[in-house]
Amino acid sequence: MDCDRSILDTTNSFLLQEVAPKANEIDSDPQALFEALQGLGKLGLLALRSDKQVSEATFGDFQELIARYSGALAFVQTQHQSAAAMLSTSxxxxxxxAYLPQMSNGEVLIGVGFSHLRRQGEPLTLAxxxxxxxQLDGIVPWVTGWNLFQHFIVAATLPDGSAVFGIVPFVQTSQKSRGEITFTAPAQLAAMISSNTVSATLTRWFLPQERVVFIKPPGWIxxxxxNNILRPTFLATGCAFAGLDIIEAAKESKSLPFINDAFDSLLQELTQCRTLIREAQQKSIGTAERLQMRAWAIDLATRIAHAAVTVSSGSANYMHHPAQRIYREALVFTVTGQTTAVMEATLQRLTGGDEKTRGQAEDTSVRGWRSEEYVRGQGDTGTWETLSPPLPIPPSPHLPLSSPYSRIIHLSHTIDTDIPQWQGDPPVEFDTVAKxxxxxxxxxxxxxxxxxxxHINAPKSFHSFGVGIDKYPAESLVVSAVVIDIRAKTAVNSDYVLTVADILAWEEEYGEITAESVVILYTGWQEKWCDKDAFFNQDAEGSLHFPGFGSDATQFLLNERQIAGVGIDTHGVDSGQDTTFTINRLVLEKPRLVLENLTNLDQLPPRGAMLAIAPLLLQNGSGSPVGVLALVP
Structure with missing residues (x-):
């Protein structure tokens, strides 16, 4: 038990530090996904089901944790975990x-390709x-992990209806015997595109006996x-927790009572669902009941993800928005490992058909276990009894929904010798002095x-009477942040500056900006960081073109909202066209905060995040490179 707890603690820490801040990137970039997968491998977490290293319940918690922070990572590592489990029973x-010792640490990564065995009709792959x-011939229509996994376990149907499973290379290969494996280009999926899912074609491929994992009888799949109806539910409940994270952040930032009510209701229902699923893992219960629990978890994930989109308002329409990603992940987990029985149970759940099955009144205002009472099936007999709902249990310590913040995000770029530099600034240099x-x-x-x-600017940079960065008190460097997204406007006008109208429109949706906040302008320029020319956007006459704060808007924020400072993802809070540094001079008439070249602003909510700002205390410094951490509710 202590070992299981340690594994979950280690996993949670890794996910919060290394995966959550990059979840959108991991969803779309195969290299980022591969690095996250390798991170799990370095912790020895990639073969947990082999030789029963952890209990089934702990593995479910492990899957749920990963799905909460990255659906793509959860989906891909599940393929590898399945391969390791299959090998361990060979x-x-x-x-x-040859393989298992290296699979746990990620030195060898193996996928699976056998879901086609579930299909009705003639076998797609024959042995x-x-x-x-x-000799294997046929098509494997769905194999995840191209360029991520080195091998995959393929299944092919033998003449007697049994299936042979064996390890084959996950790379286009020809054999001397003229056998070959070819692959399509990765499918353009709606979610988890980084998983690189392809189709494989085997032509006269020779699978030697020493590469055979096992042979399973007809109907084994x-x-x-x-037998494993409930195993995929943890991907769905993890996705549901991801949606609740977004709803909780909105609850804190928007202070609307109905969001609080929705959060509490959904959390209670999810807690009840998880409790029953975990109880079912320990008991022998009927297939019908397990199917309904599976459908309930799927339904919850999609409803909570939809609620996360709802509370995120128009921002959720952006492809990069976490609510958008989580909603698409919920749809993927709806069909993960789907059988016709799961499909039927899910449709019954979504259409309310399961209420009749359970003997509930047709005019009930809730479905199944969402009511004040829920019903539990008795085996496969079709009889049901009404029970009082279990009291909500507190979330797992690995799912800290009630903690002050759910994740910490770096808002600072990595420093190297090739970063964009203001003309005339000294170069970045590194010299090795000890080896x-x-x-x-x-x-x-x-x-x-x-x-x-x-970096952060200090008053001394623009005012002869101004203080240096070393005079900023520590308490002034921990502040709340609001984020105003103007990317739609900067996309068509690179010289756009924030206006008072923009501020009032933002406040109409999110509430008035509170005093002593830092107002961060999200222009989209963070995406141009690796392209110096695009970042400064200099024309033939030498003028720079990038967005910034407008003078009237800045005066309004300072005088009417009493803000603590401003921040931006460009090289200056002054627009590229402002050569007199108007905004810096206005803000730094007092020791306020001016943060420039911020990044990862796409991962911040419009309000509710706290910033921890850590400059170097350079004596009489005009500013300083700075580490900025965002603590997100």
Whole structure:
């Protein structure tokens, strides 16, 4: 039990630090997904189902945690975990010894390709016994992990209806015997596109006996799916928790009572659903009841994801918005491991048909277990009894929904020698002064300007009477943040500046900006950071074109809203056309905050985040490169 708890603690810490801040990138970029997968491997977490390293309940919690922070990572690592579990039950000891030790740490990554066995009609992939093994021919329509996994376990149907499972390379390959495996380009999926899902075609592929994992009898796939109806529910409930994270952030930032009510109601229902599923794992219950629990988890994930979109308002229409990603992930988990029985149960749940099955009144205002009472089936007999709902249990300590914040995000760019630099600023330089092999430790000296990379400006930079960065008190560097998204306007006008009308429109949707907040302008320029020309957008006459704060808007924020400062994802809060640094001069008439070259603003809510700002306390500094952390509710 202590070992299981340690695994979950380790997983939670890794996900919060390394995965949550990059969830959108992991969803779309195969390299980011691969790095996250390798991160799990370095922790030895990629073969938990082999040799029963953890209990079934703990593995469910593990799956739920990953799905909460990244659907793509959850989906892909599930394929590898399944391959490891299959190998661990194989009688092929040579194959097990060759692969299993390296699968746990991610040195070898293996996918699976056998879902086609569930299809009705003629088999898509056939196996014929030949000398020394089997010849495989046919199509595997769905294999996840192209360029992520090195191999995959393929299944093909033998003449007697049984299925042979074996390891084949996950790369286009030809054999001397003229056998070959070819793959399509990755499918353009609606979600988790980074998973690189392809179709494989095997032509006269020779599978030697020593590469065979096992042979399963006819109908094995259907029996296996029936026995594991509840296993995919943890992907759905993890996705549901991801949606609740967004709703809770909206609850805190918008202060609308009906959002509080929705959050409390959905959390209670999700807690009840998880409780019953975990109870079912420990008991022998009927297939009908397990199907209804599976359908309930699917329904909850889609409803909570839809609610997350709802509370996010128009922002959820952006492809990069977390609510948009989570909603699409909920749809993927709806059909993950789907059988016709699961499809039927899901449709009954969505159309209310399960109420009649349970003997509930047709005019009830809730479905099934959402009412003040819920019903539990008795085996497969079709009889039902009405029970009082269980009291809500507190969320797992690995799902800290009630903690002050759910994730921490870096808002600072990595510093290297090739970052965009203001003309005339000193270059970024690194010099090695000690080497590990020679001195026993590694050490570098670095130099850069006070206004390089993500940085903070001090009054001394623009006013002779101004204080240096070393005079800022610590309490002034922890502040709440509001984010005003003007990307729609900067996309058509790179010289756009924030107006008072923009501020009032934002307040109409999110409430009045509170005093002592930092107002951050999200222009979309963070996406141009790796392209210096696009970042500064200099024309033939030498003028710069990037957005910023308008003078009237800044005066309004300082005088009417009493803000603590401003921030932006461009190189300056002054627009590129403002060569007199009007905004910096206005804001820094007092020791306020001016943050420039911020990044990851797409991961912040419009309001509710707290910033922890850590400049170097350079004596009399005009500013400083700065580490900015956002604590997101």
């Amino acid at each position: 009688n092929n000891s040579t194959l097990k010894q 014929v016994p030949v000398a020394g093994g089997y 259907h029996e296996n799916s029936k 590990l092999e020679k001195d026993g430790y590694y050490l570098r000296r670095f130099s850069l300007g006070e206004h390089s990379a993500t």
